[in-house]
Amino acid sequence: MTDxxxxxxxxxxxxxxxxxxxxxxxxxxxxxxxxxILKVADVRSGSLYYFFPSKAHxxxxxxxxxxxxxxxNILRPAFxxxxxxxxxxxxxxxxxxxxxxxxxxxxxxxxxxxxLELSASHPQARPLIxxxxxxxxxxxxxxxxxxxxxxxxxVRPATLARHVQATMEGAIVLARAYHSVEPFDQAMHQLRDYxxxxxxxxxxxxxxxxxxxxxx
Amino acid sequence: MTDxxxxxxxxxxxxxxxxxxxxxxxxxxxxxxxxxILKVADVRSGSLYYFFPSKAHxxxxxxxxxxxxxxxNILRPAFxxxxxxxxxxxxxxxxxxxxxxxxxxxxxxxxxxxxLELSASHPQARPLIxxxxxxxxxxxxxxxxxxxxxxxxxVRPATLARHVQATMEGAIVLARAYHSVEPFDQAMHQLRDYxxxxxxxxxxxxxxxxxxxxxx
DNA sequence: GTCTATAACTCGATAGAC
DNA sequence: GTCTATCGAGTTATAGAC
Numbered sequence: 036m037t038d039x040x041x042x043x044x045x046x047x048x049x050x051x052x053x054x055x056x057x058x059x060x061x062x063x064x065x066x067x068x069x070x071x072i073l074k075v076a077d078v079r080s081g082s083l084y085y086f087f088p089s090k091a092h093x094x095x096x097x098x099x100x101x102x103x104x105x106x107x108n109i110l111r112p113a114f115x116x117x118x119x120x121x122x123x124x125x126x127x128x129x130x131x132x133x134x135x136x137x138x139x140x141x142x143x144x145x146x147x148x149x150x151l152e153l154s155a156s157h158p159q160a161r162p163l164i165x166x167x168x169x170x171x172x173x174x175x176x177x178x179x180x181x182x183x184x185x186x187x188x189x190v191r192p193a194t195l196a197r198h199v200q201a202t203m204e205g206a207i208v209l210a211r212a213y214h215s216v217e218p219f220d221q222a223m224h225q226l227r228d229y230x231x232x233x234x235x236x237x238x239x240x241x242x243x244x245x246x247x248x249x250x251x
Numbered sequence: 252m253t254d255x256x257x258x259x260x261x262x263x264x265x266x267x268x269x270x271x272x273x274x275x276x277x278x279x280x281x282x283x284x285x286x287x288i289l290k291v292a293d294v295r296s297g298s299l300y301y302f303f304p305s306k307a308h309x310x311x312x313x314x315x316x317x318x319x320x321x322x323x324n325i326l327r328p329a330f331x332x333x334x335x336x337x338x339x340x341x342x343x344x345x346x347x348x349x350x351x352x353x354x355x356x357x358x359x360x361x362x363x364x365x366x367l368e369l370s371a372s373h374p375q376a377r378p379l380i381x382x383x384x385x386x387x388x389x390x391x392x393x394x395x396x397x398x399x400x401x402x403x404x405x406v407r408p409a410t411l412a413r414h415v416q417a418t419m420e421g422a423i424v425l426a427r428a429y430h431s432v433e434p435f436d437q438a439m440h441q442l443r444d445y446x447x448x449x450x451x452x453x454x455x456x457x458x459x460x461x462x463x464x465x466x467x
Numbered sequence: 468g469t470c471t472a473t474a475a476c477t478c479g480a481t482a483g484a485c
Numbered sequence: 486g487t488c489t490a491t492c493g494a495g496t497t498a499t500a501g502a503c
Contacts, residue, residue, distance in 0.1 A: 047486080063368055065281040069479055080480080082487050090479065141371040147421075148367050150428040152279055155357040164428045190444075197425070197434050198418065198441035205363075205421030209413070212366040212380045218413050225414035228406075229445040232452065263468080285497060298469050300498070470503070477496065485488075 037138040041076060048086045050076040056097045060145045063152050064094060091159065094149075098163040101146060105170050120181040125227065127175070128203055132219055135207065140214045143207035146171075172196045186237045195233075202226050253354040257292060264302045266292040272313045276361045279368050280310060307375065310365075314379040317362060321386050336397040341443065343391070344419055348435055351423065356430045359423035362387075388412045402453045411449075418442050 038057045041050050054076035058067040069090060073080055087093045113126035134142050146167045153160050172193070179192040179199075186195075202222050209218035254273045257266050270292035274283040285306055289296055303309045329342035350358050362383045369376050388409070395408040395415075402411075418438050425434035 062372060063279075063281065065279065066368075066372065068477070070477075079488055081482095081489080084480065085486060088480095143367070146428075147424050150424050151359070151364050151367050152282075154427040154430075156278060156282065161428060161430065165430075168425060168428055168434075194437045195441055197437040201421035201425055201434065201438035202414065202418045203421060204424045205417035205419060208363050208366050208420045208424075209384060209417055211370040212362075212377060212384055214370075214377065214381075218384075218417065221410045221413040222417035225411055225445075229441075229448075232445075232448050236448065284495075286495080295470055296498080297471080297500095301468060304498095306497070468503105470501100472500085472502105474499075475497095478494080479492105481492075482490085483488100484490105485486105 037134065037142055043077070047076070047078050047082045051078055051083055051086060051093065052096045052100055055093045056100055056145075059094070059097055059149065060142060064090075064149060064157075065152065091157065094153075094157070094160055095163060098146075098149070098160065098167060101167050102170060105167070105174065109171070110174055120178045121230070124175060124178045124199070125223075128199075128223060128226075131203065131207060132216060132223075135210050135219065136216060140211045143211050144204060147204045147207060168200065172200050175199055182234075186233050187240055188237075190233060190237075199226065253350065253358055259293070263292070263294050263298045267294055267299055267302060267309065268312045268316055271309045272316055272361075275310070275313055275365065276358060280306075280365060280373075281368065307373065310369075310373070310376055311379060314365070314376065314383060317383050318386060321383075321390065325387070326390055336394045337446070340391060340394045340415070341439075344415075344439060344442075347419065347423060348426075348432060348439075351426050351435065352432060356427045359427050360420060363420045363423060384416065388416050391415055398450075402449050403456050404453075406449060406453075415442065 038060070041053050041057075043050075045053065051072060055067070055072050058071055058075060069080070069083065072093070073083060076083075083093075087096065109127060109130060113130050114123050117123045117126040131144065146164060149160065150164050150168070154164065173196075175196040176193045179186075179195055183190075183192050186192075206219040206222035209222070210216055254276070257269050257273075259266075261269065267288060271283070271288050274287055274291060285296070285299065288309070289299060292299075299309075303312065325343060325346060329346050330339050333339045333342040347360065362380060365376070366380050366384070370380065389412075391412040392409045395402075395411055399406075399408050402408075422435040422438035425438070426432055
C-alpha cells in the first residue's frame with residue numbers, strides 16, 4: 036500500500052534505483068545491504084556494478100529521483116484536493132500525515148531520514164539532500180506568495196515557508212517516535228493558528244488598497 | 252570540544268555506555284560497530300558481553316542515560332543564562348544552535364537521530380525514545396505554563412510546547428542538511444514571532460483581573 | 468569481571484566468462 | 486549488459502581460560 040512491487044518491465048538500472056529508494060526509505064542507507072537491493076530489484080551484482088561503481092552512487096541516483104518525484108508524488112495530489120493556496124499548503128502537510136498512518140509510522144520524509152543519517156558521514160550526498168529540501172521549500176514559498184498581500188508586511192514568504200518545513204519535519208520525527216499522529220496534529224494545529232493570526236494581523240494592518248498607496 | 256574523551260577512572264560498564272552514546276550520536280546506531288565501542292571504551296568484548304547481552308541492550312542503556320542528561324546538559328545551562336521563562340525557552344533552543352555550530356553541524360539532537368533511524372526497525376527502543384521526547388516537552392510545557400496567563404485562553408501550554416519541539420527538531424534537520432544555521436534561524440525567527448503575537452493577542456483579550464472575574 | 472581467540476555470517480566490491 | 490563465483494574485511498556474538 037505504501038510502496039509498489041517493482042515493475043519488472045523497467046530496465047535493470049531503473050529497477051535498481053527504485054529498489055534502493057524503497058529500501059533506503061524504510062530502513063535507512065546504512066541498514067540496507069547491496070544484497071537486499073539486488074534481491075528486490077531482481078538483478079545480479081554484475082549488472083548493479085555495471086551501472087553504479089559503488090553504493091554511494093546508487094544513493095546519488097535515488098536522491099536525484101526524489102527531485103523528480105516532488106511534483107507528481109507530493110504537490111500534485113495535494114493541489115488536486117484543494118484550490119485555495121492556503122488550503123493547498125495544508126493539503127501538502129496532510130499528505131505526510133496520511134503516509135504516516137498508512138505505513139503504521141514506518142514512513143515519514145525520506146529526505147529528512149537521509150539528512151540526519153548521512154549529513155555528517157557522507158558529505159558528498161549533502162548538496163543533493165539540501166537541493167531536495169530547497170525544491171520543497173520553494174514550492175511552499177510560491178503558495179505563500181500567492182496570499183502574501185494578506186500577511187503582515189514584515190513576514191517574508193521564504194522565511195515562513197522554512198518555518199513550515201521545519202515544523203513539518205519535526206512533527207514527522209515525533210509522530211514516528213510516539214507511533215501516533217497526536218504530536219503531529221498538535222504541531223500542525225499551532226502552525227495553522229499562527230497562519231490565521233498572521234492573516235488577521237495582516238487585515239488590521241491594511242488591505243491591498245492601503246498597500247498600493249504606500250509608495251513614498 | 253563537543254564530546255569528551257572517556258574518563259578512564261570510570262568503571263567498564265560506564266565507559267561502554269559513554270563510548271556508545273558518543274558514537275551513536277556522531278554516526279548513528281547501525282553505522283557504529285561493537286568493535287568501535289570496544290576501542291573507544293578501551294574494553295575487551297568479554298567485558299562488554301558480560302554487562303550487555305546484545306548491541307540493542309547497549310542502546311537501551313544509552314537512551315536511559317539521556318533521560319538523566321536532560322537536566323544537567325540541556326536545561327540547567329540554559330536556565331543559568333536567562334531568568335525569565337520565555338527567555339529560558341529560547342535559551343534552550345539556542346543551546347542546540349550552539350551545538351550545531353560547535354560541531355560543524357555534525358551533532359544535533361541525539362534523540363531525533365535515533366527516532367528516525369530506529370522507530371521502524373527497533374520497536375523495543377521506541378518507548379524509551381518517546382520517553383526522552385516526553386521529558387523534554389514536559390520541561391518546555393512547565394516554562395510555558397509560567398506565562399500562560401499572558402497567552403490567549405485557547406492556547407494550551409502542552410500543545411504549544413509540542414509545536415516548539417517539532418519546530419526545533421525540524422530546524423536541526425535542515426541546518427545539518429544545509430550546513431548552515433540560516434534555516435534554523437529562520438524557523439526560530441518565525442517561532443518567536445508567533446509567541447510574541449500570542450502574547451499581544453493575550454494582552455488584548457484581557458489581563459489577569461479579567462480572567463479572575465471570568466467564572467460564571 | 469576481564470582476557471584471548473574465533474565462530475558464523477554479512478558487508479561492499481571484483482573477476483572473468485558469455 | 487548480464488551472469489556466477491568469490492575475495493577480503495568487517496559484523497555481532499560466543500567459548501573458555503584466568
